[in-house]
Amino acid sequence: MTAPDTEVLLFELGARIFAAGVADVLRIGTAADLGPEELVLATSLGAAGGGERAIVVRDGSPAGEAALVVDRVLGFHAVGEGGVQPLPALAAAVLGTRAITGLLQVDDATTLLIDLPTLIRERRAAAAS
Amino acid sequence: MAEARNRAAPAGEPPASGGPEAWYFCLRLLGGRYAFEASLVTEVIRLGPLTRLPAAPAFLPGVFTHRGEVLAVLDVGPLVGRGATPIRPSTRAALVHCGEWKVAVVTDGVEGLVALPARSIEAPPAESAGMAEFLSGVGRDRQGTVAILDLPRMVEAARSRAVPAGSAGP
Numbered sequence: 001m002t003a004p005d006t007e008v009l010l011f012e013l014g015a016r017i018f019a020a021g022v023a024d025v026l027r028i029g030t031a032a033d034l035g036p037e038e039l040v041l042a043t044s045l046g047a048a049g050g051g052e053r054a055i056v057v058r059d060g061s062p063a064g065e066a067a068l069v070v071d072r073v074l075g076f077h078a079v080g081e082g083g084v085q086p087l088p089a090l091a092a093a094v095l096g097t098r099a100i101t102g103l104l105q106v107d108d109a110t111t112l113l114i115d116l117p118t119l120i121r122e123r124r125a126a127a128a129s
Numbered sequence: 130m131a132e133a134r135n136r137a138a139p140a141g142e143p144p145a146s147g148g149p150e151a152w153y154f155c156l157r158l159l160g161g162r163y164a165f166e167a168s169l170v171t172e173v174i175r176l177g178p179l180t181r182l183p184a185a186p187a188f189l190p191g192v193f194t195h196r197g198e199v200l201a202v203l204d205v206g207p208l209v210g211r212g213a214t215p216i217r218p219s220t221r222a223a224l225v226h227c228g229e230w231k232v233a234v235v236t237d238g239v240e241g242l243v244a245l246p247a248r249s250i251e252a253p254p255a256e257s258a259g260m261a262e263f264l265s266g267v268g269r270d271r272q273g274t275v276a277i278l279d280l281p282r283m284v285e286a287a288r289s290r291a292v293p294a295g296s297a298g299p
Contacts, residue, residue, distance in 0.1 A: 044184040087199070090189070094189055095182060096184030097183065103180065
Protein backbone atom coordinates (compact mmCIF):
# COMPACT_ATOMS: atom_id res chain seq x y z
CA MET A 1 0.00 0.00 0.00
CA THR A 2 1.45 3.36 -0.98
CA ALA A 3 1.20 6.27 1.43
CA PRO A 4 -0.64 9.26 0.00
CA ASP A 5 1.42 12.19 -1.14
CA THR A 6 1.86 15.13 1.16
CA GLU A 7 1.08 18.48 -0.33
CA VAL A 8 3.09 21.59 0.36
CA LEU A 9 2.57 25.21 -0.55
CA LEU A 10 5.52 26.87 -2.25
CA PHE A 11 6.15 30.54 -1.65
CA GLU A 12 8.87 33.04 -2.37
CA LEU A 13 10.24 35.29 0.32
CA GLY A 14 13.28 37.49 -0.05
CA ALA A 15 14.43 35.79 -3.28
CA ARG A 16 14.26 32.29 -1.76
CA ILE A 17 11.65 29.63 -2.24
CA PHE A 18 10.26 27.84 0.81
CA ALA A 19 7.63 25.19 1.36
CA ALA A 20 4.96 24.89 4.03
CA GLY A 21 2.52 22.12 4.81
CA VAL A 22 -0.89 22.91 3.36
CA ALA A 23 -2.52 21.66 6.57
CA ASP A 24 -1.15 24.75 8.32
CA VAL A 25 -2.59 27.16 5.77
CA LEU A 26 -6.07 28.55 6.35
CA ARG A 27 -6.16 30.67 3.24
CA ILE A 28 -4.11 32.87 0.96
CA GLY A 29 -4.99 36.51 0.84
CA THR A 30 -3.83 39.93 -0.07
CA ALA A 31 -1.90 41.86 2.54
CA ALA A 32 -3.88 45.03 1.82
CA ASP A 33 -7.10 43.27 2.77
CA LEU A 34 -5.85 42.27 6.22
CA GLY A 35 -5.51 44.34 9.35
CA PRO A 36 -1.98 45.40 10.29
CA GLU A 37 -2.21 43.52 13.59
CA GLU A 38 -2.63 40.30 11.65
CA LEU A 39 0.36 40.81 9.36
CA VAL A 40 3.79 39.39 10.08
CA LEU A 41 6.20 41.30 7.88
CA ALA A 42 9.56 39.88 8.95
CA THR A 43 10.67 36.62 10.52
CA SER A 44 13.88 34.63 10.78
CA LEU A 45 13.35 33.75 7.09
CA GLY A 46 13.73 37.43 6.22
CA ALA A 47 11.27 40.00 5.00
CA ALA A 48 9.27 40.19 1.84
CA GLY A 49 10.62 42.66 -0.68
CA GLY A 50 7.42 44.56 -1.26
CA GLY A 51 5.26 41.46 -1.42
CA GLU A 52 1.52 41.77 -1.45
CA ARG A 53 0.43 38.22 -0.78
CA ALA A 54 -0.20 36.86 2.67
CA ILE A 55 -0.45 33.28 3.88
CA VAL A 56 -2.93 33.07 6.71
CA VAL A 57 -2.29 30.44 9.35
CA ARG A 58 -3.77 29.50 12.70
CA ASP A 59 -1.19 30.57 15.27
CA GLY A 60 -2.75 30.17 18.72
CA SER A 61 -2.81 33.93 19.35
CA PRO A 62 -5.89 35.64 20.83
CA ALA A 63 -6.85 36.66 17.31
CA GLY A 64 -6.59 33.01 16.33
CA GLU A 65 -4.73 33.60 13.11
CA ALA A 66 -1.92 35.59 11.57
CA ALA A 67 -0.72 36.25 8.07
CA LEU A 68 2.85 35.94 6.84
CA VAL A 69 3.53 38.46 4.10
CA VAL A 70 5.44 36.88 1.22
CA ASP A 71 6.62 38.01 -2.19
CA ARG A 72 4.81 35.38 -4.20
CA VAL A 73 2.73 32.28 -3.71
CA LEU A 74 3.95 29.82 -6.32
CA GLY A 75 1.46 27.00 -5.94
CA PHE A 76 1.18 23.50 -4.56
CA HIS A 77 3.61 20.64 -4.85
CA ALA A 78 3.02 16.98 -4.06
CA VAL A 79 5.72 15.26 -2.06
CA GLY A 80 5.92 11.48 -2.21
CA GLU A 81 6.61 9.18 0.69
CA GLY A 82 10.11 9.82 2.03
CA GLY A 83 10.32 13.04 0.05
CA VAL A 84 10.92 15.16 3.12
CA GLN A 85 14.34 14.74 4.69
CA PRO A 86 14.80 15.66 8.32
CA LEU A 87 17.10 18.49 9.25
CA PRO A 88 20.52 17.09 10.19
CA ALA A 89 20.95 16.72 13.95
CA LEU A 90 23.66 19.36 14.18
CA ALA A 91 21.59 21.89 12.26
CA ALA A 92 18.53 21.17 14.40
CA ALA A 93 20.66 21.68 17.51
CA VAL A 94 22.19 25.03 16.59
CA LEU A 95 19.69 26.89 14.41
CA GLY A 96 18.10 29.97 15.91
CA THR A 97 14.66 28.79 14.87
CA ARG A 98 12.63 25.62 15.25
CA ALA A 99 10.48 26.53 12.28
CA ILE A 100 12.64 24.72 9.73
CA THR A 101 11.46 21.15 10.00
CA GLY A 102 12.96 19.46 6.96
CA LEU A 103 14.14 19.67 3.39
CA LEU A 104 12.67 18.50 0.12
CA GLN A 105 13.64 18.57 -3.50
CA VAL A 106 11.57 20.79 -5.76
CA ASP A 107 12.69 20.92 -9.39
CA ASP A 108 16.16 19.70 -8.36
CA ALA A 109 16.51 22.49 -5.81
CA THR A 110 16.75 21.78 -2.11
CA THR A 111 13.88 23.62 -0.47
CA LEU A 112 13.31 24.22 3.22
CA LEU A 113 10.06 23.03 4.76
CA ILE A 114 8.75 25.64 7.17
CA ASP A 115 6.36 25.21 10.07
CA LEU A 116 4.51 28.49 9.62
CA PRO A 117 2.70 28.61 12.99
CA THR A 118 6.01 28.05 14.79
CA LEU A 119 7.71 30.70 12.64
CA ILE A 120 5.05 33.25 13.53
CA ARG A 121 4.95 32.33 17.22
CA GLU A 122 8.74 32.71 17.43
CA ARG A 123 8.52 36.12 15.79
CA ARG A 124 5.83 37.29 18.18
CA ALA A 125 7.75 35.96 21.19
CA ALA A 126 10.94 37.72 20.05
CA ALA A 127 9.06 40.96 19.47
CA ALA A 128 7.45 40.77 22.90
CA SER A 129 10.71 40.13 24.75
CA MET B 130 38.28 2.49 9.25
CA ALA B 131 38.37 0.11 6.30
CA GLU B 132 36.04 2.41 4.42
CA ALA B 133 38.26 5.40 5.04
CA ARG B 134 41.33 3.43 4.07
CA ASN B 135 39.72 2.51 0.76
CA ARG B 136 38.90 6.09 -0.08
CA ALA B 137 41.99 7.96 0.95
CA ALA B 138 45.60 7.02 0.53
CA PRO B 139 47.70 6.96 3.68
CA ALA B 140 49.94 9.99 3.79
CA GLY B 141 51.85 9.68 7.04
CA GLU B 142 54.91 7.55 7.37
CA PRO B 143 54.46 4.69 9.83
CA PRO B 144 56.45 5.37 12.93
CA ALA B 145 59.82 3.74 13.10
CA SER B 146 59.48 2.84 16.71
CA GLY B 147 57.75 -0.32 17.77
CA GLY B 148 54.77 -0.66 20.04
CA PRO B 149 51.05 -0.43 19.44
CA GLU B 150 49.79 2.14 16.97
CA ALA B 151 46.45 3.76 16.39
CA TRP B 152 45.18 5.05 13.06
CA TYR B 153 43.94 8.57 12.63
CA PHE B 154 42.60 10.53 9.69
CA CYS B 155 44.62 13.69 9.30
CA LEU B 156 43.27 16.99 8.00
CA ARG B 157 44.63 20.48 7.63
CA LEU B 158 42.54 23.04 9.48
CA LEU B 159 43.35 26.65 10.30
CA GLY B 160 46.95 26.13 9.26
CA GLY B 161 47.54 23.12 11.50
CA ARG B 162 47.42 19.33 11.39
CA TYR B 163 44.39 17.84 13.07
CA ALA B 164 42.97 14.34 13.07
CA PHE B 165 39.95 12.30 14.01
CA GLU B 166 40.07 8.66 14.96
CA ALA B 167 40.14 6.94 11.59
CA SER B 168 37.05 4.87 12.36
CA LEU B 169 34.97 8.05 12.63
CA VAL B 170 35.82 9.37 9.16
CA THR B 171 33.72 7.61 6.57
CA GLU B 172 34.53 9.60 3.46
CA VAL B 173 36.21 12.66 2.01
CA ILE B 174 34.15 14.63 -0.48
CA ARG B 175 34.30 17.81 -2.48
CA LEU B 176 31.64 20.18 -1.23
CA GLY B 177 28.97 20.96 -3.78
CA PRO B 178 26.58 23.89 -3.60
CA LEU B 179 25.32 24.37 -0.07
CA THR B 180 21.80 25.18 0.98
CA ARG B 181 22.12 27.99 3.46
CA LEU B 182 19.85 27.96 6.47
CA PRO B 183 18.19 31.04 7.93
CA ALA B 184 19.13 31.81 11.54
CA ALA B 185 22.24 29.63 11.28
CA PRO B 186 25.40 30.49 13.18
CA ALA B 187 28.49 31.23 11.11
CA PHE B 188 30.03 27.85 11.88
CA LEU B 189 27.14 26.17 10.05
CA PRO B 190 27.51 27.49 6.49
CA GLY B 191 24.78 25.20 5.20
CA VAL B 192 23.63 21.71 4.43
CA PHE B 193 23.94 19.59 1.31
CA THR B 194 22.57 16.33 0.00
CA HIS B 195 25.04 13.49 -0.37
CA ARG B 196 23.95 10.03 -1.48
CA GLY B 197 20.36 10.92 -0.64
CA GLU B 198 21.16 12.09 2.87
CA VAL B 199 21.14 15.71 4.06
CA LEU B 200 24.33 16.54 5.94
CA ALA B 201 25.29 19.56 8.01
CA VAL B 202 28.55 21.33 7.17
CA LEU B 203 30.71 22.43 10.09
CA ASP B 204 33.29 25.19 9.63
CA VAL B 205 35.58 25.08 12.64
CA GLY B 206 37.00 28.58 12.05
CA PRO B 207 34.03 30.61 13.28
CA LEU B 208 33.54 28.12 16.11
CA VAL B 209 36.88 29.22 17.57
CA GLY B 210 36.50 32.89 16.75
CA ARG B 211 38.39 32.81 13.45
CA GLY B 212 37.10 33.78 10.03
CA ALA B 213 34.96 31.56 7.87
CA THR B 214 36.71 29.16 5.51
CA PRO B 215 36.03 30.14 1.89
CA ILE B 216 34.07 27.33 0.28
CA ARG B 217 35.04 26.76 -3.34
CA PRO B 218 34.30 23.90 -5.73
CA SER B 219 37.68 22.43 -4.77
CA THR B 220 37.01 22.59 -1.02
CA ARG B 221 37.05 19.19 0.59
CA ALA B 222 35.23 18.05 3.67
CA ALA B 223 35.62 15.00 5.84
CA LEU B 224 32.42 13.20 6.76
CA VAL B 225 32.76 12.43 10.43
CA HIS B 226 30.26 10.20 12.20
CA CYS B 227 30.08 9.81 15.94
CA GLY B 228 26.91 8.65 17.67
CA GLU B 229 23.95 10.74 16.53
CA TRP B 230 26.24 13.34 15.00
CA LYS B 231 27.24 13.10 11.36
CA VAL B 232 28.82 16.23 9.97
CA ALA B 233 30.93 17.34 7.03
CA VAL B 234 33.93 19.16 8.48
CA VAL B 235 35.32 21.78 6.09
CA THR B 236 39.08 21.38 5.62
CA ASP B 237 41.95 23.33 4.11
CA GLY B 238 43.27 20.00 2.84
CA VAL B 239 43.38 16.31 3.54
CA GLU B 240 46.49 14.30 4.38
CA GLY B 241 44.82 10.94 4.90
CA LEU B 242 45.55 8.12 7.30
CA VAL B 243 48.39 8.39 9.72
CA ALA B 244 49.55 5.85 12.28
CA LEU B 245 50.57 7.24 15.62
CA PRO B 246 52.35 5.21 18.26
CA ALA B 247 50.01 4.99 21.21
CA ARG B 248 52.82 6.03 23.53
CA SER B 249 53.37 9.24 21.53
CA ILE B 250 49.89 10.51 22.32
CA GLU B 251 49.84 12.96 25.15
CA ALA B 252 47.10 14.80 26.97
CA PRO B 253 45.99 18.01 25.26
CA PRO B 254 47.12 21.38 26.57
CA ALA B 255 45.14 22.60 29.53
CA GLU B 256 44.04 25.75 27.68
CA SER B 257 40.32 26.12 27.28
CA ALA B 258 40.39 28.53 24.36
CA GLY B 259 40.63 28.04 20.62
CA MET B 260 41.10 24.58 19.18
CA ALA B 261 42.61 23.31 22.43
CA GLU B 262 39.19 22.85 23.97
CA PHE B 263 38.26 20.32 21.28
CA LEU B 264 41.31 18.10 21.61
CA SER B 265 41.40 14.67 23.14
CA GLY B 266 45.14 14.29 22.71
CA VAL B 267 48.23 15.32 20.82
CA GLY B 268 50.37 12.83 18.89
CA ARG B 269 53.49 13.01 16.82
CA ASP B 270 54.68 11.33 13.64
CA ARG B 271 57.61 11.98 11.34
CA GLN B 272 55.87 14.98 9.80
CA GLY B 273 55.29 16.66 13.12
CA THR B 274 52.56 17.16 15.63
CA VAL B 275 49.00 16.00 15.09
CA ALA B 276 46.23 17.31 17.33
CA ILE B 277 43.44 14.79 17.82
CA LEU B 278 39.93 16.21 17.69
CA ASP B 279 36.96 15.14 19.76
CA LEU B 280 33.80 15.50 17.64
CA PRO B 281 31.26 15.29 20.50
CA ARG B 282 33.14 18.06 22.28
CA MET B 283 33.02 20.19 19.13
CA VAL B 284 29.30 19.60 18.77
CA GLU B 285 28.72 20.45 22.42
CA ALA B 286 30.61 23.73 21.94
CA ALA B 287 28.60 24.45 18.80
CA ARG B 288 25.36 23.92 20.70
CA SER B 289 26.44 26.19 23.52
CA ARG B 290 27.41 28.94 21.09
CA ALA B 291 24.27 28.71 18.98
CA VAL B 292 21.58 31.33 19.05
CA PRO B 293 18.75 29.99 21.23
CA ALA B 294 15.93 28.70 19.08
CA GLY B 295 13.19 31.23 18.65
CA SER B 296 15.34 34.24 19.42
CA ALA B 297 16.76 34.78 15.95
CA GLY B 298 15.80 38.12 14.52
CA PRO B 299 14.45 38.72 11.04
